[in-house]
Every structure is written in C-alpha cells, then in structure tokens.
Amino acid sequence: MNSRILLALPLAAVLAMPALAQTTSSTDQSQPAASQTQSASSADTATGKQPLQAPSREGFWGRMNPFARKRYVQRQTEPIRDRVNELDDLTAANSKSIKDTDGRAQAGIKMASDKANEADQHAIDAGNKATMAQQTAQQATTRIQTVETVVGNIDQYKASNQTEIRFRPGQSVLSKNAKDALDEMATGVKGQRGYIIEVQGFSSGKGQIAIQNSQKMAESVVRYLVLNHEIPVYRIYLVGMGNAPTAADEADKPKHTSGGRVEISLLKNDLEQLSSNAPPATGMDQQQQPK
Numbered sequence: 001m002n003s004r005i006l007l008a009l010p011l012a013a014v015l016a017m018p019a020l021a022q023t024t025s026s027t028d029q030s031q032p033a034a035s036q037t038q039s040a041s042s043a044d045t046a047t048g049k050q051p052l053q054a055p056s057r058e059g060f061w062g063r064m065n066p067f068a069r070k071r072y073v074q075r076q077t078e079p080i081r082d083r084v085n086e087l088d089d090l091t092a093a094n095s096k097s098i099k100d101t102d103g104r105a106q107a108g109i110k111m112a113s114d115k116a117n118e119a120d121q122h123a124i125d126a127g128n129k130a131t132m133a134q135q136t137a138q139q140a141t142t143r144i145q146t147v148e149t150v151v152g153n154i155d156q157y158k159a160s161n162q163t164e165i166r167f168r169p170g171q172s173v174l175s176k177n178a179k180d181a182l183d184e185m186a187t188g189v190k191g192q193r194g195y196i197i198e199v200q201g202f203s204s205g206k207g208q209i210a211i212q213n214s215q216k217m218a219e220s221v222v223r224y225l226v227l228n229h230e231i232p233v234y235r236i237y238l239v240g241m242g243n244a245p246t247a248a249d250e251a252d253k254p255k256h257t258s259g260g261r262v263e264i265s266l267l268k269n270d271l272e273q274l275s276s277n278a279p280p281a282t283g284m285d286q287q288q289q290p291k
Contacts, residue, residue, distance in 0.1 A: 165181060
C-alpha cells in the first residue's frame with residue numbers, strides 16, 4: 001500500500017507540471033499586453049517608434065529548453081539592433097544636415113564679405129572722384145578769378161619797352177642804328193598777343209610844318225615795322241606831335257624838341273599772361289574738339 005502511494009506521488013507531480021507551466025505562461029502574456037497598452041498611450045519617442053518592451057518570461061519550458069532560450073535572446077536583441085541601426089541613420093542624417101547648413105552659412109558669409117569689399121571699393125572710388133571733382137572745382141575757381149582779373153584789366157596797357165630814334169633835321173629816312181633798334185623791338189613781339197605799339201613823332205619848327213614833319217618820320221617807322229616784320233597795322237597807333245613840349249623829368253620844366261625824333265613804346269595787357277597760364281589740353285579735351 002505504501003509502495004503504491006510512493007509511486008502515485010511522482011506521477012501526480014509530472015502531470016501537474018504542464019498545468020503549472022500553462023498558468024505561468026498565461027500570466028506572463030497578460031503582463032506584456034498591459035505594458036503595451038500603457039506604451040501606446042505614452043508620448044512618441046524621438047525616432048517616432050514605441051519604446052522597447054521589458055523582456056517577457058518564457059514559462060517553465062522556455063526556461064528549461066536551451067533552444068527556446070536562444071530564440072528568446074534573438075527576439076529580445078532584434079528590436080535593439082533595429083533601434084541601433086535607426087539611430088545610426090539618424091546620426092548620419094543629422095551630420096549631413098549640419099554639413100549642409102555649415103556649407104550654406106560659409107557661402108553666405110563669403111558672399112557678405114565679397115559684398116562688403118565691393119562696397120568698400122565703391123566708397124574708395126567715390127571718394128577719389130569727389131577729391132578730383134573738388135580739385136577741378138578749385139582749378140575752375142582759380143581760372144575764373146584769373147579771367148576776371150584779365151577782363152578787368154583788358155584795356156589797361158603797361159609800358160614794356162621804349163625806343164627813341166633820332167632823325168636829322170628835315171629828313172625821314174631810317175638809319176642803320178634806327179633799323180637795328182626797330183628789329184630788336186619787333187623780334188620780341190612776334191607770336192604774342194595783347195600788345196600795341198605807340199609811335200609818336202616830334203619835330204622842330206612851328207605850326208603845321210612841324211606837325212607834317214613829325215608825321216612823316218612816324219610813318220617811316222610804321223612802314224618799316226609793317227613791311228619788314230609783318231606787324232598788324234591795327235596794333236600800331238601813330239600820331240604826329242610836331243613841336244609839342246615833353247617832360248623829360250619831373251624836376252625839369254617841359255622843353256621843346258630841337259631836331260626830329262620818334263618815340264616807340266611797346267604796351268602790353270594781361271592777355272598774354274592769361275594765355276601762358278592756360279592749362280594744357282588733355283586727351284579727352286582734344287578728342288572733343290571739332291576737327
């Protein structure tokens with residue numbers, strides 16, 4: 001009897017094991033379902049997927065069977081590998097996005113630097129042009145002032161050179177010395193502007209005779225200047241003074257002429273000075289001048 005009881009006890013234990021394993025498995029399966037429900041109601045993760053679940057129990061046979069443990073490990077590590085791969089993909093995408101952003105930022109900085117350099121160059125060019133314009137304005141102002149001075153003194157002639165030629169009484173022929181003196185004076189006025197030559201003849205005698213003689217001597221001087229040196233007639237002013245008194249010195253009293261003589265005076269104004277002070281024509285001015 002006792003031996004039968006001893007045999008029945010192991011048999012009952014063996015038969016109770018599957019039921020116990022099934023109960024444990026059902027309990028374990030109910031726990032993941034509850035955790036999945038809680039995770040579904042939680043907020044999304046950074047990757048947009050649900051968080052990894054806690055490892056589930058395999059029950060009695062899963063714990064005891066080595067092949068079941070291997071499959072269990074594979075099932076548990078497979079989501080981890082997926083998440084790791086996904087994290088690598090996200091890291092690569094973020095790195096590429098950062099590089100693209102950095103490249104665009106560097107390009108924008110370079111473009112801004114180029115624009116700033118171009119603006120600086122434009123500012124320098126504008127400053128140079130303003131300086132040139134100011135210098136041109138100053139030159140124009142100086143030129144206008146010079147022209148105003150010249151125009152104001154256009155009819156103001158100043159004695160530049162004087163020559164006196166002597167004649168024998170009753171003669172109007174020029175001597176060699178007289179011609180040399182006229183040649184020297186005429187050579188100095190060739191190519192010049194703003195000058196006139198004043199010729200005054202003086203003769204001894206009285207009345208109209210003295211005036212006619214002084215006129216003839218002055219005309220001989222004018223004729224020589226026009227024919228031999230091509231001096232324009234409009235630049236020569238002739239007058240026969242006859243026996244008019246001349247003031248040789250302020251301290252002396254005026255005295256009459258004894259013999260024939262002609263006084264030649266070269267008078268100049270500021271036109272020649274204006275011509276010499278004129279700035280040379282630039283290449284642009286020469287191109288704009290009509291041919």
